[in-house]
Amino acid sequence: MYCDNFYSPYLFSLYVQQKPLSAAITGSSTAPLVPKCDASVQTDNDILTDESPEFAARPPPCLKREMITSTNMFREIDRRVADTPEYETLQELVENICKYTKNDLFKVRAIFRWITINIKFDWKYMGVNMSSEEILKCGEGVCKDYCQLFADM
Secondary structure: OEEEEEOOOOEEEEEEEEOOHHHHHHOOOOOOOEEEEEEEEOOOOOOOOOOOHHHOOOOOOOOHHHHOOOHHHHHHHHHHHHOOOOOOOHHHHHHHHHOOOOOHHHHHHHHHHHHHHHOEEOHHHOOOOOOHHHHHHHOEEOHHHHHHHHHHO
8 A cells, every 4th residue: 555646735645456356256366456546635624614612522520320320210200201191292292201300311311211112113214304293193213203303302
């Protein structure tokens, strides 16, 4: 493997010599080598594309095991979520799910459990854009629908 010439300070090409697939299958060692090109772009730090300081990665305030000492702490909220009454709107559903939670951690757990209990995964919704209300109505979706519903709740 070797680097070819640099076209600019930011763009360069890398060539790798490798055997073609036909030579690998037949075991022929006389087949010609085929150049493979991979181009990459390196940019300077740009104020428009760099991550804003308020969204920069930072360590959590505590470890997960310090925050969640045992899954038994969620037993009561899980039971209540499983018995959630009928609802008319997304807002009403969220109010019913979260009315017995004591903090944000329990709200997140309650919403997570409600979604995993009530929304079934179905591949036929891959590539289908639905609103949260449509997801609730049909009770099915894929990963993006789970995420969308969780964010809207």
